[in-house]
Amino acid sequence: MTHRADASSALDNRGYAGPLIRGANPITLIETAVRDRITESLYWKEQCFGLNAATLLDRAVDLSYIGGTYGVGMRPTPFLCLAFKLLTLTPEKEIVLEYLNMGGEEWKYLRALAAFYVRLTFEPVDIYTTLEPFLTDARKLRRRRKEGYVLMHMDEFIDELLTKDRSCATSLWKLPGRQQLEDLDMLEERVSPLQAELDELDEMEQDQDGDPRNGSESGASPLVRSSSSEG
Amino acid sequence: MSHLKKTAYEAAASDTDFRKTWDRSEYEAKAKKEQDERREEGRARYEAKLEGKKWHKPVDFSTLDATSSRAGRVDVASMVGKSTLIPAGSAIGKRGRGAGFYCEACDLTYKDNVQYIEHLNSKQHLFNTGQSGEVARATLQDVRNRLEMLKQRKREREEEDKRMGEIDLDARLKKTEDIEEREREERRRKRNEKRRKGGQNGIKTEDSGWEGRLGIIS
Ligand SMILES: [Zn+2]
Numbered sequence: 001m002t003h004r005a006d007a008s009s010a011l012d013n014r015g016y017a018g019p020l021i022r023g024a025n026p027i028t029l030i031e032t033a034v035r036d037r038i039t040e041s042l043y044w045k046e047q048c049f050g051l052n053a054a055t056l057l058d059r060a061v062d063l064s065y066i067g068g069t070y071g072v073g074m075r076p077t078p079f080l081c082l083a084f085k086l087l088t089l090t091p092e093k094e095i096v097l098e099y100l101n102m103g104g105e106e107w108k109y110l111r112a113l114a115a116f117y118v119r120l121t122f123e124p125v126d127i128y129t130t131l132e133p134f135l136t137d138a139r140k141l142r143r144r145r146k147e148g149y150v151l152m153h154m155d156e157f158i159d160e161l162l163t164k165d166r167s168c169a170t171s172l173w174k175l176p177g178r179q180q181l182e183d184l185d186m187l188e189e190r191v192s193p194l195q196a197e198l199d200e201l202d203e204m205e206q207d208q209d210g211d212p213r214n215g216s217e218s219g220a221s222p223l224v225r226s227s228s229s230e231g
Numbered sequence: 232m233s234h235l236k237k238t239a240y241e242a243a244a245s246d247t248d249f250r251k252t253w254d255r256s257e258y259e260a261k262a263k264k265e266q267d268e269r270r271e272e273g274r275a276r277y278e279a280k281l282e283g284k285k286w287h288k289p290v291d292f293s294t295l296d297a298t299s300s301r302a303g304r305v306d307v308a309s310m311v312g313k314s315t316l317i318p319a320g321s322a323i324g325k326r327g328r329g330a331g332f333y334c335e336a337c338d339l340t341y342k343d344n345v346q347y348i349e350h351l352n353s354k355q356h357l358f359n360t361g362q363s364g365e366v367a368r369a370t371l372q373d374v375r376n377r378l379e380m381l382k383q384r385k386r387e388r389e390e391e392d393k394r395m396g397e398i399d400l401d402a403r404l405k406k407t408e409d410i411e412e413r414e415r416e417e418r419r420r421k422r423n424e425k426r427r428k429g430g431q432n433g434i435k436t437e438d439s440g441w442e443g444r445l446g447i448i449s
Binding site for chain 1: 297298299300301344345348349351352357362363364365366367368369371373374375376377378381382385
């Protein structure tokens with residue numbers, strides 16, 4: 001099996017005959033304007049040409065930040081270009097999991113890249129079960145913004161992918177809420193590995209100020225949400 | 232055959248190893264084939280022209296290699312050095328070697344690196360360099376092997392950095408030792424100087440400092 005070095009067959013939307021994701025050419029998961037910026041970028045033309053799912057790793061291990069577009073010209077980050085390249089390659093699920101686990105242990109930006117791809121292409125239940133284990137990955141990530149960089153952590157990025165509707169210049173398709181899938185018996189309730197610690201913390205606080213807080217709160221949210229997700 | 236009755240020319244030729252002695256029938260067959268191809272090509276080109284189309288020589292895909300990813304960045308810096316002033320109005324992909332980015336395989340010159348890279352990605356260039364433009368799909372095993380290779384490379388680099396760091400640390404320690412040694416040396420020299428001064432007079436002077444007195448005592 002082969003694919004075009006310049007991804008031309010994947011980029012040709014009308015004559016597209018490749019694998020579909022949610023009934024469409026996977027490249028359409030990235031907005032048209034951003035797609036054009038990617039394929040016009042030097043990084044795409046020079047560094048993404050001729051890659052397959054194995055040689056793409058050469059580039060991914062060199063990533064030093066995540067992000068969508070940056071600068072006044074809204075230039076696409078190498079992170080976004082590689083995510084887009086993956087959408088044209090549509091690697092098998094086992095390959096994506098290899099990126100996430102074996103590769104992701106060694107290279108955090110490779111894990112972030114694979115996680116982003118998982119959020120775009122996997123089925124809802126698989127998205128939760130595949131990504132949630134990395135809510136305990138506290139490694140720091142640099143993120144390129146319109147101006148400059150900000151610091152965040154892997155768990156925050158994973159949480160963003162699971163709870164937000166936009167990430168890295170891409171609108172994320174509507175993922176059913178965790179609770180919804182639990183109610184349909186499609187997902188088991190998630191017990192955060194941090195839950196025991198959180199409970200302990202609650203108890204300590206209660207002991208200290210004698211404030212009998214409602215105990216149900218600690219068990220209500222199965223996900224560790226970032227502080228900015230509400231409000 | 233021809234090589235049995237050697238002419239002076241053929242005898243001379245056989246002395247030089249780089250000249251291939253053709254079997255006449257083989258040669259003739261080859262010439263005939265080429266002539267046929269040319270004739271066929273001319274006919275096809277003529278027919279295409281009648282239909283208002285441009286004719287392209289068909290590509291024998293079986294002889295092409297799969298395209299692979301770039302080993303590194305396109306070395307633009309080294310080419311810039313070779314290029315001089317770009318003449319005004321130089322066309323995209325100018326025939327022949329000129330000022331700018333030159334592709335040897337296609338004999339075309341481009342005026343900037345983006346155009347040059349676009350050319351490297353083009354069908355025309357891929358065919359001219361014997362590539363199909365098709366990339367082999369990676370298997371899970373390919374991905375695993377790649378990860379192993381990259382991990383090993385990373386380890387080696389870390390080892391190297393560590394070694395260089397140690398060398399660096401050793402050098403710094405050595406430098407500090409050298410400086411301290413020099414300072415000790417300098418203090419010793421001063422002390423001795425004072426002692427010698429004191430010794431020269433042989434008399435303890437009123438305003439001689441602490442060190443001077445020490446010198447006399449010792
Ligand atoms: Zn060329």
